[in-house]
Amino acid sequence: MADTQPEKGFVRLANDLWKELIRRNFTKRQKDILLFIWRMSYGCNLKVAYIPKLKDFEICGVPATHIKNELKHLESAKVINWDREEKLFSINKDYDLWQITPVMGWETERFNALIHLNIKRKTSQNVNFSVLEQEDETSQNVNQDFTKHEVIEEENFTKHEVEGASNPCGCKAEEVPKDSSFKNIIKDSSNSCCLKEDSIMNQGSQNEIKPDSQDAVPAGDADSNRKAAELDYRNTVTSRYLDRKGSGLIITIKDEAFISELIADGVPLTIALEGINQSFDKFKPKHKKDSIKSLSYCEGAIYGLLAKQEDKSSDPVVLEESVPEISQDEYRKTLEKLKAKRGVEA
Template identity: 35%
Template sequence: MANPQPDQFTKLSNELYEAIMKTDFSKRQRNILDLIMRLSYGCRKKFAILRPSDFEVVGVLRGHIKKELEYLQMANVLHIEGEVYTLNKDYDSWRVSITKTFNDEKYQKILSRNLAQNVTETVTKVTEMVTDPEDESYQNSNTPVTKTVTPIADEPYSHVASEVPKESIKDIQEEEEEEAFRTSLDAYQYSFKKFHMTGHIQGYIRSLYNRGVSEKFVIEVILEMGERGIGPDVNYMRKLAEDWLEKGCLTRAEARRRREAKGVPRAIGSTPQRNRQEQRNEDAARKIREAEERERERDSQAVHAYPERVQQLYL
């Protein structure tokens, strides 16, 4: 029968473990993190040495491991350099959604209840030892030990439940209700119906972050591309983002108001796909008109030039 002892364990802070627990990782992603934590913190070091095929031991096959690792790296959960994998302990910088059903107030009550149970059992054992009627030394003692120990069990560790984390989960949940997308990856998957983000787009998004551009701005740009029916084109994304930054537009609403102020509002009831098709038709018609105009101009020039040519031949 298995009987593991606490002499060998993975030393992981409760704060980091709780951050992982309340983050909305998929089963594969969680298996990847568990393996990395076991081979890093479980081996008394901050990193793990792994190859892609090694993740098969936790059920993540080669067909899935590449995109899962790229997701975790893009979400700033993992730092990967070759075969060196490091868990980013700064969980505030993770770009992964919080589990929607997580409630910090309820969790603190559950935690307090379990801490209280642990303390109650400990205090009860101490009280029984001190008040043992067979212990003559206690009967002859005038020290009120039980009065000092017992009240601790009335409201044990009440301050633990009253502590407020530096980032309220309720605020995060309210923000999720107000904004449908909290990360650029969420917006990318929704707009393009693709899980894997191209390397060119990842690189450009990183360059925007390095310039101090907010996550919300990147989300707005990606959603705008989706509304216009544009695929994951990094050149179009760069052009759109730089145009917005130059004009001071940080959201789709601001960009729309700017277009309307110039007298080019989007047609009511039209869709992005229809607008694009209409634009193509207009461009094609314009090119045909320009070609016909050039043809007429060449014919006209030929007529005027003919008498001069005749004179040159016969003089």
């Protein structure tokens, strides 16, 4: 069996670079070249790979007649750095500069959802595995004790049968005739105080909420559901903003803080998403380098929709409408009221 443990060595690569390698429409040859360079650089704890001959790229399956053209194309597309004199190759970590189009079926929201599902699955598997280990250990101990107790009882079984049944609790139960049936034994034993105590205990346990009951809510579920909902809110808003922005895979700390404000102010997810859409739809760049560089740019549209919803609380909010026209005083009052609310809750 192959030994594939990380202790034997591994390529330490950021998840964002893996994601970008999947997202971009590289050909098979180009991917083979990138993986080959990564193995010779990061896989050797180096930032750059030393590949003395272009013919060496045949090792990863690229024909000799295509190696030079593929390297030139990757270099012109800002994907790799090529030092021809020193024979050094490296991957450009600033993937925003890569001039390779995304694949046709790429969906950022679905990709992030799959990552989230697998992280949750890993966490649940670790918890279940530890619980199963404890259960196995407990069951083994119980079985050992039960077997030992059973052997002792078998050795003294004849002695107990001759001497007759004992009444450990001191009740005055009469001896059971040997020719009585099992049904009579159960009926007569109903007068025993031991049976009454057991019945009371069983009745009390029946009144308790069973763990398998559908109405039972395990401790901590409310908090877990709240955190999961907040995480989904953050992921959805982030994905919508990055999709409309068209570049980058992560948001800034300032953007994270703005999403926290939206959550604290109780801004519905539909309003936050519609505010982002309207902000990008109405944005008119002044030059070719002009773009929306921060999620907080959408603040006016989002809180404008929120203010309109509060004014018409009895009517459903129509998100397809344009950004509501409100005065600066109304907008300022709305923000001050929300900030005061956050201060009281804190």
